[in-house]
Amino acid sequence: MATTLNATATGRGVDAAAAAARRVIAALVRAGDISGADMTAVxxxxxxxADELEAAAPGLRERLVNMWRGDGTTRHDPVTGPENPLAPPLQYTGRPDGSIEAVxxxxxxxxxxxxxxxxxxxxxxxxxxxxxxxxxxxPSGMTAExxxxxxxxxxxxxPLTVTGRQVAVDGSKIRTVGSISAGGRTCVTAEGLFIAKHPPRPR
Amino acid sequence: MATTLNATATGRGVDAAAAAARRVIAALVRAGDISGADMTAVxxxxxxxADELEAAAPGLRERLVNMWRGDGTTRHDPVTGPENPLAPPLQYTGRPDGSIEAVxxxxxxxxxxxxxxxxxxxxxxxxxxxxxxxxxxxPSGMTAExxxxxxxxxxxxxPLTVTGRQVAVDGSKIRTVGSISAGGRTCVTAEGLFIAKHPPRPR
Structure with a gap:
């Protein structure tokens, strides 16, 4: 039994706009200055x-309270966030053994x-x-190292497989490992020390 | 005497489009689903x-050779690249003492x-x-650790100040440190081990 651990895209509203922005980002880097596109017009x-979005935007404080509402998963981070065009985005599956994985x-x-x-x-x-x-x-918390x-x-x-697994908890210290692999070969490994503390969410 | 170490934006062509895409990215995350904008239309x-850019794009192989031409600074990376909307972008200044800095x-x-x-x-x-x-x-190279x-x-x-400085070279092993600070207080420090090797550029 697998569980999806992050917010998933609705395909509507800002999620649809962020997905379209991701396409624009990739297409611009694929194009550079050697494409047939009229970059001045683009x-x-x-x-x-951007002008229209900025004119219609809520105040920063209002948006911060909105984006951090509740205590659960957020929708804006730069790795999984369906509302964030920087995010690839990753979709994590949680396994009963405590590990997680995204492809x-x-x-x-x-x-x-x-x-x-x-x-x-x-x-x-x-x-x-x-x-x-x-x-x-x-327990979860903030990265210390x-x-x-x-x-x-x-x-x-x-396709890259990205994995993570908590390996030890000692008081407020949490140790966690992870890796990125491609075609079954490990490319990058990570070890993290986390402190079980969460800064307060804006209310 | 200070020297700028990375490609700088021309303000034209794909650089202008990437700068505009950065504004769209920030405005979307500022907006979320509580702005007055018509996100379906956006x-x-x-x-x-994206459709037009993709239709006008060069082949991937042609673009790779183009973006890696020469042996100097590139224009596409996700930290400094004027052609990459993911890049904030950082602008580094090199100092005679060997350190570099970006704000x-x-x-x-x-x-x-x-x-x-x-x-x-x-x-x-x-x-x-x-x-x-x-x-x-x-000497420079690829990150090992x-x-x-x-x-x-x-x-x-x-404003954040991001700094870096090479501290030791031992054969092909290079050790380098860096930091991010805000208001004169250090927030993050980094130590890296690099191997003096560069993968070949596509030609």
């Missing part, structure tokens, strides 16, 4: 959309070395994954 | 732009805890910064 149209394929916006995932992007995905693994299987080891290059354009 | 307009203010797309930078985003920025610090002052220590929460909405 910039004008994107700026017009994701990344494109050019996430590139470091040629045709490979940026090491810092792997760090971003793993920091978040370890945090979700904590929430799934035991995170160590990444890069065993081989992580490829773009093919 | 999604339709963004999908139309950046981050908004809601990069959020982890309420009103604070996601720990994984700090890891992404620092991994890249250590790599650029290596290129500025000595990266350790992040989180000393206090890193705030959104105010």
């Amino acid at each position: 910039a004008d149209r994107l700026n017009a959309i 994701v394929t990344l494109d050019l916006p996430y590139q470091g070395p040629p045709s490979c995932v940026h090491g810092g992007v792997s760090a971003l995905l793993l920091d978040h994954t370890l945090g979700v693994a904590n929430a799934w299987s035991g 995170l160590t990444l080891r890069y065993h081989r290059l992580t490829p773009l354009f093919e | 999604a339709d307009r963004l999908n139309a732009i 950046v203010t981050l908004d809601l797309p990069y959020q982890g805890p309420p009103s604070c930078v996601h720990g994984g985003v700090s890891a992404l920025l620092l991994d890249h910064t250590l790599g650029v610090a290596n290129a500025w002052s000595g 990266l350790t992040l220590r989180y000393h206090r929460l890193t705030p959104l909405f105010e």
